[in-house]
Amino acid sequence: MAMTAPGTTSPAISSSQDTDLDHLDHLLTPKQRARLESIASALKYTCRDQIVYHQGQVADALYFLDLGMVELTTYQKSDGDRHIVAFLYPGDLFGLSEDGRYLNTVRTLAPTKLYRLPLDDLQRLLVQDARLQLLFLAKAAQELRKAQRQKIVLGQRDPCRRLASFLLEFLRSNQYYDPETRIVSLPMNRRDIADYLALTHESVSRALAKLETEGMVQRQSPRLVRLKDMRALNDLATY
Amino acid sequence: MAMTAPGTTSPAISSSQDTDLDHLDHLLTPKQRARLESIASALKYTCRDQIVYHQGQVADALYFLDLGMVELTTYQKSDGDRHIVAFLYPGDLFGLSEDGRYLNTVRTLAPTKLYRLPLDDLQRLLVQDARLQLLFLAKAAQELRKAQRQKIVLGQRDPCRRLASFLLEFLRSNQYYDPETRIVSLPMNRRDIADYLALTHESVSRALAKLETEGMVQRQSPRLVRLKDMRALNDLATY
DNA sequence: CGGAGCATTGAATTGCATCAAGGCACGTGG
DNA sequence: CCACGTGCCTTGATGCAATTCAATGCTCCG
Numbered sequence: 001m002a003m004t005a006p007g008t009t010s011p012a013i014s015s016s017q018d019t020d021l022d023h024l025d026h027l028l029t030p031k032q033r034a035r036l037e038s039i040a041s042a043l044k045y046t047c048r049d050q051i052v053y054h055q056g057q058v059a060d061a062l063y064f065l066d067l068g069m070v071e072l073t074t075y076q077k078s079d080g081d082r083h084i085v086a087f088l089y090p091g092d093l094f095g096l097s098e099d100g101r102y103l104n105t106v107r108t109l110a111p112t113k114l115y116r117l118p119l120d121d122l123q124r125l126l127v128q129d130a131r132l133q134l135l136f137l138a139k140a141a142q143e144l145r146k147a148q149r150q151k152i153v154l155g156q157r158d159p160c161r162r163l164a165s166f167l168l169e170f171l172r173s174n175q176y177y178d179p180e181t182r183i184v185s186l187p188m189n190r191r192d193i194a195d196y197l198a199l200t201h202e203s204v205s206r207a208l209a210k211l212e213t214e215g216m217v218q219r220q221s222p223r224l225v226r227l228k229d230m231r232a233l234n235d236l237a238t239y
Numbered sequence: 240m241a242m243t244a245p246g247t248t249s250p251a252i253s254s255s256q257d258t259d260l261d262h263l264d265h266l267l268t269p270k271q272r273a274r275l276e277s278i279a280s281a282l283k284y285t286c287r288d289q290i291v292y293h294q295g296q297v298a299d300a301l302y303f304l305d306l307g308m309v310e311l312t313t314y315q316k317s318d319g320d321r322h323i324v325a326f327l328y329p330g331d332l333f334g335l336s337e338d339g340r341y342l343n344t345v346r347t348l349a350p351t352k353l354y355r356l357p358l359d360d361l362q363r364l365l366v367q368d369a370r371l372q373l374l375f376l377a378k379a380a381q382e383l384r385k386a387q388r389q390k391i392v393l394g395q396r397d398p399c400r401r402l403a404s405f406l407l408e409f410l411r412s413n414q415y416y417d418p419e420t421r422i423v424s425l426p427m428n429r430r431d432i433a434d435y436l437a438l439t440h441e442s443v444s445r446a447l448a449k450l451e452t453e454g455m456v457q458r459q460s461p462r463l464v465r466l467k468d469m470r471a472l473n474d475l476a477t478y
Numbered sequence: 479c480g481g482a483g484c485a486t487t488g489a490a491t492t493g494c495a496t497c498a499a500g501g502c503a504c505g506t507g508g
Numbered sequence: 509c510c511a512c513g514t515g516c517c518t519t520g521a522t523g524c525a526a527t528t529c530a531a532t533g534c535t536c537c538g
Contacts, residue, residue, distance in 0.1 A: 074391060076477060083391050098384055123373070130369035134362070137372065140379040145337055147386035152313060152322050154393040155437035157521090159499075190512065198394035200500060205513050221508095222512055238315060396499085398521075429490065439522060444491050461490060461529090 032132050039121035040064075045112045048187075052106035052114070059097030061116045065090055068112025069176075069187050072104040073195070084196040086146065087188070089173055093139050109187045149239045154198055156238055159207035162197040165237040167217065167227065182227045183220065190222075271371050278360035279303070284351045291345035291353070298336030300357045304329055307351030308415075308426050311343040312434070323435040325385065326427070328412055332378050348426045388478045393437055395477055398446035401436040404476040406456070406466065421466045422459065429461075 028036070043052075045068070052063065055075060065088050072085045072094060085104055088094055096103050126133040153165045170177045170184045177184050186193070190201040197204070208225070211217045216233050218226040227233060267275070282291075284307070291302065294314060304327050311324045311333060324343055327333055335342050365372040392404045409416045409423045416423050425432070429440040436443070447464070450456045455472050457465040466472060 074387070076391070083394055085387050085390065096380065096383060096387070103384065103387065126373065126376075127369045130366045130372055133369055133372050133376065134365065137365075137376055137379060140376060140383065141335065144335060144379065144383055144386060145342065147383060147390060148313070148324055148335070148342065151324065151386060151390050151393060152315070154390060155322055157437075157499085198396070201511090202501080202513080203499060206499085209513075396521085440490080441492085441523075442521065445521085448491075 027135055028132075032129060035125055035129065035132075036115075036117070039125060040115040040117050042066075043114050043116055045108045045114075048108050048110050050108040050112075052108070053102055055102055055105045057102050059095060059100055059102045059119070061118045062093060062095040062122055063106070064115040064117065065092045065094065066113045066115060068114075069109045070094070070106050070112060070114075071109055071188065071192065071196075072106055074104050082195050083198075084192060086150070087169075087196065090175070093136070093143070109192075153238050159197070159199050159203045160210055161236055161238060162199065163193075163204065163207040163211065164216070164233045165239060166193065166197055167225065168233060168237050182230070184225045184227065186223045186225065266374055267371070271368060274364055274368065274371075275354075275356070278364060279354040279356050281305075282353050282355055284347045284353075287347050287349055289347040289351075291347070292341055294341055294344045296341050298334060298339055298341045298358070300355045301332060301334040301361055302345075303354040303356065304331045304333065305352045305354060307353075308348045309333070309345050309351060309353075310348055310427065310431065310435075311345055313343050321434050322437075323431060325389070326408075326435065329414070332375070332382070348431075392477050398436070398438050398442045399449055400475050400477060401438065402432075402443065402446040402450065403455070403472045404478060405432065405436060406464065407472060407476050421469070423464045423466065425462045425464065 045052075052070065055073075067090055070088045072088060074083045074085055075081075076083065087109070094104075094106060126136065153162055156162055156165075167184055176187060190204045193199075194201040194204045199207070208217070208219065211233075212219055214232070216227075216229045216236070218228050220226055284291075291309065294312075306329055309327045311327060313322045313324055314320075315322065326348070333343075333345060365375065392401055395401055395404075406423055415426060429443045432438075433440040433443045438446070447456070447458065450472075451458055453471070455466075455468045455475070457467050459465055
């Protein structure tokens with residue numbers, strides 16, 4: 001495991017506190033921005049459940065999520081068991097591959113805008129501009145931290161703990177969390193949450209119910225959850 | 240999630256099939272090697288259970304594992320529950336940090352040799368040499384793949400499946416796996432394995448016993464496990 | 479002084495009881 | 509109709525405790 005973005009000690013590099021508004025863009029010089037735009041093509045998905053690419057397809061590009069939300073899933077063996085590896089927020093990069101093939105299937109969960117960066121062009125660009133490459137390295141380190149955290153969350157066997165960690169992930173999001181009302185607006189269904197947390201959808205329901213009876217959250221509707229006792233949630237959550 | 244090493248499509252970049260012998264070194268030009276050596280300091284640990292650094296210490300260097308094996312652990316909250324994030328093989332980089340502090344504690348599991356690369360020197364070097372930086376980016380992508388796989392393994396609830404995946408990880412290792420006899424020589428105890436797989440040490444024992452009664456493995460001694468039915472293990476394992 | 483045998487420690491394993499997550503079925507509501 | 513929630517039952521992982529085993533250190537005796 002591991003890889004520190006060398007830049008995390010430098011103010012020039014992205015902090016670990018990315019939010020919806022804190023995109024890669026803000027860190028770019030005008031020239032870098034122009035160069036990236038010259039190789040990028042914008043993609044827009046107006047509805048959810050659209051596939052960006054499939055696991056196993058030849059990997060020829062990296063993607064930058066600008067708006068919306070996508071899920072990254074991996075399908076196991078022959079049996080259909082699905083595993084959601086991550087939910088991605090604006091500012092995240094995706095396109096992880098191995099032996100030239102994408103490792104995941106990427107699906108939109110909401111109207112989404114993203115940029116497609118062809119790998120060969122991008123590599124050329126990153127070799128030309130080493131400072132720009134440092135930003136990508138920092139992004140990679142950020143994803144690594146996220147994966148490590150998530151691994152620890154999955155290590156917890158109490159569904160409530162996993163769910164608490166999951167809910168708290170939304171604090172980063174401007175789009176799906178309103179600090180005023182402290183309401184999380186879940187862009188995915190119980191099944192998706194279950195596949196992400198390695199639970200069944202029933203267990204997700206039950207865990208949510210338990211958190212509610214314990215006064216930590218309050219369900220306005222299935223997709224709208226108000227975080228009542230942030231302190232207790234934080235204590236429960238692993239990270 | 241995600242980040243493809245742009246280089247995975249280029250033969251110049253490290254393949255995903257790293258083994259103990261396939262170190263970063265082999266991919267470096269003599270000049271790159273010399274530059275890295277000029278900023279690196281070699282560290283040798285002659286026995287196991289030595290701490291390289293502690294979680295929370297100020298992160299000022301990246302490390303390259305040259306020989307031996309280390310474990311990367313994260314300690315939770317106040318209670319002592321420990322989570323082993325990864326076991327590292329020769330060729331791996333470590334030193335992941337957040338807000339300038341190391342995220343893990345690194346401990347040797349065997350006599351170990353590693354190189355210490357101060358972050359400020361390294362960043363300078365990577366800005367000078369963008370091609371060298373691509374190698375680091377590729378390493379980061381590799382760690383990301385590893386973390387993603389591990390996350391899926393932890394998603395499985397059957398301890399046997401997790402253990403099978405764990406045992407198969409050793410196939411990469413020249414040091415701890417002998418293809419002739421097909422014997423894995425475990426460098427860690429049951430407790431460590433348990434903390435890695437999010438099980439109890441009893442569950443590890445039981446899972447191993449079950450794999451043995453089903454003819455997939457054979458215990459020569461607690462630390463020596465012969466892989467009898469590779470096919471069945473692969474079917475059982477997630478990845 | 480040296481070596482055989484015993485004691486101690488810790489890891490690993492196994493039996494047993496418990497408990498909680500999963501799976502099924504059904505009901506509800508948008 | 510599909511997503512969500514919930515009661516009931518089953519299953520299997522956990523936790524505790526007892527046992528085995530290995531390695532080490534120690535004593536005591538030759």
